[in-house]
Amino acid sequence: MRIARFLAKRSLHGLFVVWGVVTTAFLLRFVAPGSAISVVAPIDATPEMKEAIALELGLNKPLYVQYAEYIAGLFRGDMGYSYVSNTEASTRIFSKLPATLELAFAGTLIAIVLSIPLGVISATRRNTPADYGATLFSLLGISTPNFWLGIMLVLVFAVEFNLFPTSRRPIGLDVAMASLLFEFNVDPIVRWLSHIILPAVALGTYFTALITRLTRSEMLDELGKTYINAVRAKGIPEVLVQYRHALRNALIPVVTVLGLQLGSVIGGAVITEAVFSWPGLGTLIINAVNARDWPIIQGSLIVIGSGFVIVNIGVDALYAYLNPEIDNE
Amino acid sequence: MISPRTLRNLKTEFRRSSLAQLGVLLMLVIIATAVFAPFIAPHNPTEQDLEQAHLPPVGVTITENNSTSEMVDGEMTIVMEEETINASAAHPLGTDSLGRDMLSRVIYGTRTSLIVSLLGTAIAATFGVTVGLIAGYYNNWIDDTLMRTADVMLAFPSLVLAIALVGVWGSASIAVPDPFVALGFVQDMPETFTLPGTVILVAGLVNWVWFARVARGEALSIRSQEYVKAAHATGADNPFIIRKHVFPNSVTPVLVLATLLVASVVLLESALSFLGFSGTTLSWGFDIAQGRQYLASSWWIAMVPGIAIVLAVISINLIGDWLRDALDPEMDEGESRGGA
Numbered sequence: 001m002r003i004a005r006f007l008a009k010r011s012l013h014g015l016f017v018v019w020g021v022v023t024t025a026f027l028l029r030f031v032a033p034g035s036a037i038s039v040v041a042p043i044d045a046t047p048e049m050k051e052a053i054a055l056e057l058g059l060n061k062p063l064y065v066q067y068a069e070y071i072a073g074l075f076r077g078d079m080g081y082s083y084v085s086n087t088e089a090s091t092r093i094f095s096k097l098p099a100t101l102e103l104a105f106a107g108t109l110i111a112i113v114l115s116i117p118l119g120v121i122s123a124t125r126r127n128t129p130a131d132y133g134a135t136l137f138s139l140l141g142i143s144t145p146n147f148w149l150g151i152m153l154v155l156v157f158a159v160e161f162n163l164f165p166t167s168r169r170p171i172g173l174d175v176a177m178a179s180l181l182f183e184f185n186v187d188p189i190v191r192w193l194s195h196i197i198l199p200a201v202a203l204g205t206y207f208t209a210l211i212t213r214l215t216r217s218e219m220l221d222e223l224g225k226t227y228i229n230a231v232r233a234k235g236i237p238e239v240l241v242q243y244r245h246a247l248r249n250a251l252i253p254v255v256t257v258l259g260l261q262l263g264s265v266i267g268g269a270v271i272t273e274a275v276f277s278w279p280g281l282g283t284l285i286i287n288a289v290n291a292r293d294w295p296i297i298q299g300s301l302i303v304i305g306s307g308f309v310i311v312n313i314g315v316d317a318l319y320a321y322l323n324p325e326i327d328n329e
Numbered sequence: 330m331i332s333p334r335t336l337r338n339l340k341t342e343f344r345r346s347s348l349a350q351l352g353v354l355l356m357l358v359i360i361a362t363a364v365f366a367p368f369i370a371p372h373n374p375t376e377q378d379l380e381q382a383h384l385p386p387v388g389v390t391i392t393e394n395n396s397t398s399e400m401v402d403g404e405m406t407i408v409m410e411e412e413t414i415n416a417s418a419a420h421p422l423g424t425d426s427l428g429r430d431m432l433s434r435v436i437y438g439t440r441t442s443l444i445v446s447l448l449g450t451a452i453a454a455t456f457g458v459t460v461g462l463i464a465g466y467y468n469n470w471i472d473d474t475l476m477r478t479a480d481v482m483l484a485f486p487s488l489v490l491a492i493a494l495v496g497v498w499g500s501a502s503i504a505v506p507d508p509f510v511a512l513g514f515v516q517d518m519p520e521t522f523t524l525p526g527t528v529i530l531v532a533g534l535v536n537w538v539w540f541a542r543v544a545r546g547e548a549l550s551i552r553s554q555e556y557v558k559a560a561h562a563t564g565a566d567n568p569f570i571i572r573k574h575v576f577p578n579s580v581t582p583v584l585v586l587a588t589l590l591v592a593s594v595v596l597l598e599s600a601l602s603f604l605g606f607s608g609t610t611l612s613w614g615f616d617i618a619q620g621r622q623y624l625a626s627s628w629w630i631a632m633v634p635g636i637a638i639v640l641a642v643i644s645i646n647l648i649g650d651w652l653r654d655a656l657d658p659e660m661d662e663g664e665s666r667g668g669a
Binding site (some may be wrong): 013016017020021024028032033050139140142143144145148151152154155158182260263264265266267268270271275285286289290292297300301304306308309328 | 442477478480481483484486487488489490492493494495496498499557569592596599600604606614617620621624625628631632642643646647657668
């Protein structure tokens, strides 16, 4: 009940933010120099031709009419037609989305699986070589640009040792999983894994380092609190003290930061895609920006922004569950 | 603004932490490199010399297998020739595909990186702190508008928003004359230095929200304090109170945040340059992009500028850790860190 009311409130707020995201994405075209017509029209187009194109795309209507029509279109799932490829923008965007989500998910998974144990080990064995190693790793990790790390991974693991392919995504996770489950064929999933491992590591390293640092400092905080002494005094084994009691509380801020950082996971995925020719939203956006393909730019921004809002409502719900003290405000 | 106690904390922490000392030392080297680039660089970073292209860094020898086919007595034979390319002492970090000196390019890249990150952060801080203080202090409709705007801004990954803005606005490169060259202290160095105007502006635009949030929080907590009420009672007007009482209290957390953001703008600038959006060709990110094409043969072209980025960001992060440990033990990592 408590969580349900909390969720309802957050969803209402989320709806507002999505409206803001849509409006920002829409207005972006109007603060950019150059008219959209010149993007679509051929270079040698006559004024009459331009006029006709503007009429067809509705570009000569007043701003508020275009805005209303754009929002009405969004409700129907219509984001307009790509100026360049003459396909529906929404079709193009949603066909690229799985690749980006796979990459972001794989990167986040690596980060969560590695960083929390690393942070705990670092905190519980403070000032040992293990702690120094983890601290050095996390300092390097938060200081390394992921696109450069990606190139260096390619250099070492693809060019020098030829262990993994350098780029591209020959097969989607959905297809790979389907053939694993229905045909008991492991080859496609292995192929998928071998292609995603380098980009996922390149993307995930920054977040691994960030969460390691955070987990370490939160664990140190918790382990220094008096309730830990009380738990120890009861004779609870140290492993349980650390993992069941201290870690549970230390994870609360970690979850918050994970939610806040999701946006930058997508931002990181955009540039990682550029390094690995990964056919996702990032590659789509970069090409669209270069071609001034407005429906694609606007649509991608809306999809990414709305996705962030939805995921953060989920994170907030998780947060409310982890922390019974949470304020309903 | 910065109390004697704060200064004392800073000093104590600096003496205690060798990492803080390392960070400051590195930063001093970086600043000196950026300022005195024309004196330090052994070559003009834009000077091409195709005879000297693809030279490896000192200590590295490259062997290349060249196969040429020859017609001998009407039969085709393939002759394998092994060619060794030795490093040259004139180019300690090697040369790129056009024979430009990598060391000089990395030295000049320091300028781009440092200027963009400092100016970008300064724009974000000035705008963000002003809006944040006003919003938090008055706590009225301005505050509501700010917080909602912040929520919308934070829904966009800053890199994606930056790509969209820089991409559609163009790079707006500003050529600034290099004072050392203009005054005749050095010859044979680039006469102007290209500032990527849009990148600086966009770095400010996508990051001001972080400052606004922090400043607002401080203003909110201070507005109901006794001494602010006392200032009111003595007839001080609101702008005066904000300047004299509220602003000084926000300086410390803003400083810590600014350090983190300088690091994230260094990464943002390199990413935009890597993607070819920044309009300057003397940038670490740009060199990584051009080196990527020759990864299999001349790997150092992509590797060297990346190491420079890592060193610069490590230095800023070490300084950030020092400031945070000394000034603000309550601040959490990540909550304050703008995503790169």
